Amino acid sequence: MPVARTGEGLSAKAILAKLINFDTTSDKTNIPMACWIRDYLAGLGIESRMLPAENGIHTNLFATIGTTHTRGGIGLSGHMDVVPVTGQPWHTDPFTMVEIGSRLYGRGTADMKGFLACMLASVPYFQARSLRQPIHLIFSYDEEVGCTGVVPMIAEFGSSLPKPEIVIVGEPSMMTVVDGHKGGARFRTNVVGKDAHSSRPELGVGSIFVAADLIGELKHIEAGIQKAYPAPRFAPPFPTITVSFIEGGIAHNIIPPRCSFQWGVRLTPGFDAAEAADALQAYAERELLPKMRAVHPDCAVTTELLGLLPAFLSGEGSPATSLALKLAGQNAIHTVAYGTEASHFQAAGCSAVVCGPGDIAQAHQPNEFIEAAELDNCMAFLSRVGDWAAM
Ligand SMILES: [Zn+2]
Known part of the structure; x- marks a missing residue:
């Protein structure tokens, strides 16, 4: 030394x-x-x-x-x-x-x-x-x-x-x-639907429609956490959710079997990003997956954490x-x-x-x-x- x-x-x-x-x-x-x-x-x-x-x-x-x-x-x-x-x-x-x-x-x-x-x-x-x-x-x-x-x-x-x-x-x-x-969490949500010819949509599950429902729900989740976790020292003074990427679809005449989108939460102190992901999953289980699985049992909605900064x-x-x-x-x-x-x-x-x-x-x-x-x-x-x- x-x-x-x-x-x-x-x-x-x-x-x-x-x-x-x-x-x-x-x-x-x-x-x-x-x-x-x-x-x-x-x-x-x-x-x-x-x-x-x-x-x-x-x-x-x-x-x-x-x-x-x-x-x-x-x-x-x-x-x-x-x-x-x-x-x-x-x-x-x-x-x-x-x-x-x-x-x-x-x-x-x-x-x-x-x-x-x-x-x-x-x-x-x-x-x-x-x-x-x-x-x-x-x-x-x-x-x-x-x-x-x-x-x-x-x-x-x-x-x-x-x-x-x-x-x-x-x-x-x-x-x-x-x-x-603030901190930040990044997630990717993956939707597995079922392909079908677009002339027979009732035989498939359009994953992009499902993703659209999920993204709409994110707005509701955001409104809830903004009320629950005010943070007056930050601008804006609450957590926020954004959707940054979306991809899906194969052809204009195929019901899209897969869609995924990335979204993020800006975290205020005391707010755990898992709460937002859990709320999204609960919505999927309650409102979307029963109908999807009635068409095909392999239909799924999963969310993975890509990155987290507290x-x-x-x-x-x-x-x-x-x-x-x-x-x-x-x-x-x-x-x-x-x-x-x-x-x-x-x-x-x-x-x-x-x-x-x-x-x-x-x-x-x-x-x-x-x-x-x-x-x-x-x-x-x-x-x-x-x-x-x-x-
Ligand atoms: Zn730097």
């Missing part, structure tokens, strides 16, 4: 330029970038642990500064992947950081390599303090495809990795303190929120419309908060940029994190 020492490090801007050079679009490998981070940390005497994904092209990375044998401490967390640039009208090469006026352009400058750069640039400062509790650096993959990559790393908390007591997720919030966001609500009095407010010198808490890995940290028992540099309005956009001053604000914030961990 390398001996910890204080190194020079690089500036946040220089590190950001380096990180932007790696095309870490979620479907590409992030291993070269993770290796660069590992080597940078090693150069400062910090050992890090790679946690490779089963697909062989992605990896998480975890490193600790300060005492490693204790539980607790503070985690700084960010994702290494970025969204695609395909079809976007970029004026500059998205994978080369370009400084124009006060802005730094490039894919991931705001979402969220800017925060990663500040984390890494702060390491020498953290090392120079005699930390009384550890600072953990947490780098994940596959955030942009549903916050999935961080999950296996969090599963190691408390066993092969220390579990931070507090986690700051540096998604772009203009360094304001975000203590809540809602996140830390609350004003939580350790993470009160610390972030204190260190940021602010007194207002906010909720946001986007989802983050904070949900998973909270579900694992860490107190989590979102606070990071850059504007979410820039995220996923062509010509994404971050104001250089945002990096400075984040560096000042992280220096106070170091001071706090040394207290």
Whole structure:
């Protein structure tokens, strides 16, 4: 194990330029970038642990500064992947950081390599303090495809990795303190009907008609949960349901035997998405399936869960929120419309908060940029994190 020492490090801007050079679009490998981070940390005497994904092209990375044998401490967390640039009208090469006026352009400058750069640039400062509790650096993959990559790393908390007591997720919030966001669940409902010639519809079960009934029922289910689960701090202030894909049908003269559709629920805290799926299934069993099975016994309606991000609500009095407010010198808490890995940290028992540099309005956009001053604000914030961990 390398001996910890204080190194020079690089500036946040220089590190950001380096990180932007790696095309870490979620479907590409992030291993070269993770290796660069590992080597940078090693150069400062910090050992890090790679946690490779089963697909062989992605990896998480975890490193600790300060005492490693204790539980607790503070985690700084960010994702290494970025969204695609395909079809976007970029004026500059998205994978080369370009400084124009006060802005730094490039894919991931705001979402969220800017925060990663500040984390890494702060390491020498953290090392120079005699930390009384550890600072953990947490780098994940596959955030942009549903916050999935961080999950296996969090599963190691408390066993092969220390579990931070507090986690700051540096998604772009203009360094304001975000203590809540909705979650999301994605489902696919599959309808199995019975084919027949369209001149004899009574011999078949049209799966698209059945899907239409189910989709209509989703509107009723939505109305019910909106009444049952109000959430005044979110916009809109209740859970919502949307239908996003539908496919089915073979030919104009065949009663369609199969139809499936994907739908999603935006979850407010306390609302379990399974309730919506169960209500849909109950409706199918009650109103649709008896008639369908009278025509053919194999007719079926099934719903599968495709992805789940729990809602996140830390609350004003939580350790993470009160610390972030204190260190940021602010007194207002906010909720946001986007989802983050904070949900998973909270579900694992860490107190989590979102606070990071850059504007979410820039995220996923062509010509994404971050104001250089945002990096400075984040560096000042992280220096106070170091001071706090040394207290
Ligand atoms: Zn992000």
